[in-house]
Amino acid sequence: MWTPTPNPSPQGGGENHEHRMTRLSTATRNKLKTVSTATVATALFKRGLRIQCIQNVHPLGPDQPTMVGEAFTMRYIPAREDLNTIEVFRDRGHPQRKAVEECPPGAVLVMDSRKDARAASAGAILVSRLQQRGVAGVVTDGGFRDSAEIARLGIPAFHQRPSAPTNLTHHHAIEINGPIACGDAPVFPGDVILGDSDGVIVIPADIADEIADETFEMTAFEDFVAEQVAQGRSILGLYPATDPQTPADFAAWRAKNGR
Amino acid sequence: MWTPTPNPSPQGGGENHEHRMTRLSTATRNKLKTVSTATVATALFKRGLRIQCIQNVHPLGPDQPTMVGEAFTMRYIPAREDLNTIEVFRDRGHPQRKAVEECPPGAVLVMDSRKDARAASAGAILVSRLQQRGVAGVVTDGGFRDSAEIARLGIPAFHQRPSAPTNLTHHHAIEINGPIACGDAPVFPGDVILGDSDGVIVIPADIADEIADETFEMTAFEDFVAEQVAQGRSILGLYPATDPQTPADFAAWRAKNGR
Amino acid sequence: MWTPTPNPSPQGGGENHEHRMTRLSTATRNKLKTVSTATVATALFKRGLRIQCIQNVHPLGPDQPTMVGEAFTMRYIPAREDLNTIEVFRDRGHPQRKAVEECPPGAVLVMDSRKDARAASAGAILVSRLQQRGVAGVVTDGGFRDSAEIARLGIPAFHQRPSAPTNLTHHHAIEINGPIACGDAPVFPGDVILGDSDGVIVIPADIADEIADETFEMTAFEDFVAEQVAQGRSILGLYPATDPQTPADFAAWRAKNGR
């Protein structure tokens, strides 16, 4: 049996997960709300982190805001039929229901559904409850049921595709807030989750602040470049800024635009 | 060779398929129009039926109404090149064209395309004809061509993804109204097909009435729960209704809302 | 419902399927036993037939003889749980059991399992019965259980991979000897099935004789080429025989080797 240890290394998880839940500062959260998953992916790539993007998940609503929050996780294994009758939901300790009531406000509930969308990971009632509780968003590498209603709720929600069957059909909720796989990415409780129209990315907790700072700056430069390109300028020498004129132009642009 | 028998068991199909075509009562149809595939999936799950959801099909239009009707089926096998020249459509007995002219009003045309969307299962002209004939909807586990026009027609239509090539390219229409596979679900002619934004589900013909009754009731309870949760109530004790107060509250809500 | 017609076109199948069962002459059978699926694939390709190879099936035993016979087919759809209890096998009319007792001696039983190997298409007892009845071989695009025992029986058998669960788990046997898909190839009852270490190929019934003749000749040439190449000759001008010396050398080789 897995025994959590007091050792705060991410190898085994443990007490530090609790700790991380409080680590995301307001400053970092606010900065991340203004950057894109694409820009963060580049910043992580520069650090040798290539697989932090949760693959093949999509926002349910077309105009949902950027999602930012610490990961609170839940893990499913395949549903053994005798252990997953409709009655199990009567147990208030059922991990899925527990997760919905315990996921901290401001956090993101991330579900490991083994990329299996044949049954839903959750439906509109649970997602509505998460929203009421102030949770920042919800992600599964499987699917949601009541997908149109979830889209209308407005809370950022990401999945592979809609799926009508109840989770009990193919999923057995087994664990809350341990390390998981989600869309082929590793997710440790407390990692910072960012989601937008390109999907969802996982920022390791211990570098969230520096990634926020760096991508905030990168975003200013990208906005400058986008404006220049929209005015007809070539990308050569501009992006990346190998032409010595580019940094000068960028400095002028920042001054002019107050960024 | 497969020989249809008068035996009405679903094992072999047969005369009973014709019979079933008239079995869907107006009351059941109307009830099913007000429930969701998610709710029906749960009711089927309670009866041990786990694979009735047609996997990975999506509505072509964003706001199409709930689709309800008895299954009228068509089956494709891979297209042998010498048997699938453009001339085959000149045969008025070609199963695809025949299906389009014979699918009963109120029924749903369900096509087994072996989950292969490399060629279209049908296009806008045929779907428009189905609509004119009063057919309730159309489903393929492959793809439709002219997908934007089909979306504009307004008839409920579900597929995996758009696909431009004519069906002859990879599909050979071989049989009308026999038992088929569609999106990994079994579909018998006369089964009741329900479709909404979460996808499509297959209700065995002989339990359609009881499923309609049961899910109609379940939907009232879910609407009550959704309203409660939107007002901040916890799901514990509410969903499922293990708290004795919940049934009482629900009864009051029904009385108040006339449901 | 699909209605077989007396029309002998492969569009609908029908009486002609019975007829075809007697069409494979001893001469053609014997010729095909000496050629390879690769050579037949090339002969079919020359006629515009590109998809006759049953994809991704493998022989169970390493040294089984070349399999030749007319296709006798069976089709599975996904197993609805209420229709596939263990008791269904007590029905002597169950299509799987019926197929095993009715597949003609010299024919090949080809099963459409929708490429789904999660449950077996059959096991050693049924395959042993087929062997006892003189059936020429058995093919599924799913899997067999008791795979080691089947390999020991010696009858040519081809599948995707071993699979322990009974067919009832995921497959519902629905039809005998209609047109099917198998491994993305179209199979009509009476088509001639050829299997060797490269897999299985489907020869349309009406060209089986000419394919046998042509590939018998092609095989002589390929044996000549293989011998030449093994002696160090370049393939340029030899294969294909664009060098005028090649036909002369081949004629000499045939004379010398009596072929």
Place this chain on the structure above:
Amino acid sequence: MWTPTPNPSPQGGGENHEHRMTRLSTATRNKLKTVSTATVATALFKRGLRIQCIQNVHPLGPDQPTMVGEAFTMRYIPAREDLNTIEVFRDRGHPQRKAVEECPPGAVLVMDSRKDARAASAGAILVSRLQQRGVAGVVTDGGFRDSAEIARLGIPAFHQRPSAPTNLTHHHAIEINGPIACGDAPVFPGDVILGDSDGVIVIPADIADEIADETFEMTAFEDFVAEQVAQGRSILGLYPATDPQTPADFAAWRAKNGR
């Protein structure tokens, strides 16, 4: 090493690719802008061309205009880590950046990303630059990052799904304007690319004019048929026009509608 030859056959590519870049006449371009990928697919099917559809690509924006242009290609191979650091973009000769600056106005940039959408093929800044330079559209069988911004730009763009990571993460840009695979279709530089809501299709350069002429006519007939069907006419005898009345009705329709 691959050596381009002056031989203008499509087997090896070469100088003729340059030549083709000027072959798409304004008349053909304009005709193709009024037809659909579905109609073109049928015209290609009649000529034995079955795999010209780029499979599983979707428009980023819902209302983008029909895309027409000659193919200008780029090829990715998997990204070896030591050769794909962030610094490689500082090289103005990097094939991705070069392609963006060299793709001719009116052409379509088609990228072979090996159907791998785990990393982006390009992002909004590069696509904006392509738009500024008058490029007709952009296609990848992988994914784009900044997908929402690309959708807002309005230039026709097609991909499998959004993907946040920079191309360097999994893709190494290796070659410009050679023959490629894209979505399981062969694409030669200079082939004519057509894209609409059903996806993207590749018209071999040497038949682009005749395909444009033929599909322009086919489209008139299909519009006639669609109108008739919308008015309640059966497809039998109408589509295809096996009823002798149909050609007469079509002639009258053309006269009346000036087509």
Place this chain on the structure above:
Amino acid sequence: MWTPTPNPSPQGGGENHEHRMTRLSTATRNKLKTVSTATVATALFKRGLRIQCIQNVHPLGPDQPTMVGEAFTMRYIPAREDLNTIEVFRDRGHPQRKAVEECPPGAVLVMDSRKDARAASAGAILVSRLQQRGVAGVVTDGGFRDSAEIARLGIPAFHQRPSAPTNLTHHHAIEINGPIACGDAPVFPGDVILGDSDGVIVIPADIADEIADETFEMTAFEDFVAEQVAQGRSILGLYPATDPQTPADFAAWRAKNGR
């Protein structure tokens, strides 16, 4: 964080896992060694358990004995690059190394590799150590490296396919002996694992004894049937034994063969 509880239900795992490790009696182990995964699959199917087969795993050696033992599990998540350098193996507490030294004699080490065979789950040195320690076998739904050496060792080992890269390349060992998914089957520590040439099946711990008894009897009947069929008897009435003569014949066979 997941907190094991003293509650012995399989919902959350816990102390009972330890307990189960001692539950497999010698009698049950010995009976299971004489039955097949196919027979056990049928016995589980009769109890409504359809997904206990670990899909798509194969024995490494052709003649390895039947594998029987309690599950001792290990779980991998995707390997974050900064946490999976070659140095992590220097930590004696690394879960993969720990599992190899702690898996009890007579147990089977079952690894959840998320069906990802791009990197190895383990290699010959670790498997040799397991063998030395008396472990009954090893299973991964990914792949093993040094596969030829593992095959020569003789210990039952099952995987999807060989894979050369070290596990650190794509897998991060995260947990020992918790509930896992393996090849789409649920595996709880202490479940009884059976493996033969058809693959691997998971018997829930609490029914292992009755399954062993039942399948031991079923095996006698199947051996009787196999012998009868090999002598030319029809399966109708024999398998299943619906003919009243069959039970009588079986009784005689048992008496004669001492079974």
Place this chain on the structure above:
Amino acid sequence: MWTPTPNPSPQGGGENHEHRMTRLSTATRNKLKTVSTATVATALFKRGLRIQCIQNVHPLGPDQPTMVGEAFTMRYIPAREDLNTIEVFRDRGHPQRKAVEECPPGAVLVMDSRKDARAASAGAILVSRLQQRGVAGVVTDGGFRDSAEIARLGIPAFHQRPSAPTNLTHHHAIEINGPIACGDAPVFPGDVILGDSDGVIVIPADIADEIADETFEMTAFEDFVAEQVAQGRSILGLYPATDPQTPADFAAWRAKNGR
């Protein structure tokens, strides 16, 4: 069009590919013949190279020797039907035939078949010719036809699975000796290819010598460890050698065994 440049960087390929063909020294070749793909994978992993393993390819024969040689590549794109008639083989410049006659002795022919095994990449006659010409081995991420004959030839050959259809059916040979993808690995002409029972790995040309040296040493240590483990020693402290006694024991073992 891709233009090879004199610049020897692997970004664009070019003249240096010729050069590399002569770079593999006899010493390095001989060392690599004694090491495993697993050991090389670990050495590459230490350098940050994670994707050099050609995924999902298997040796055709069970006992073929370790394959070592420089990569000589060929690339297929999907086969456009009009360009891939049986007559194209009459052209002596057809890339597949040319590759077979030009691949240098001692090199390995590596084919990019886009992981598509629906048609063969080559057959026994061409592989026999390669063997006659002294080529060291042949690899495709698709399949070979005549697979049993290729296995009997004895030349190392690796593929995904057997496939009967001629390459023209789905593959168009387009280029010789450019950079390719093979089984999701990047392969540059001149890279050193190593193959054994675990599959095939690609060693970048410029580090082949150091990888050979390093893995030759690693293999000695692994052989020592394997022997120790087979004698009952724990892996803790031994593998990796964190126990100070281990290096001492290894030194003694080397002295005793002359390694």
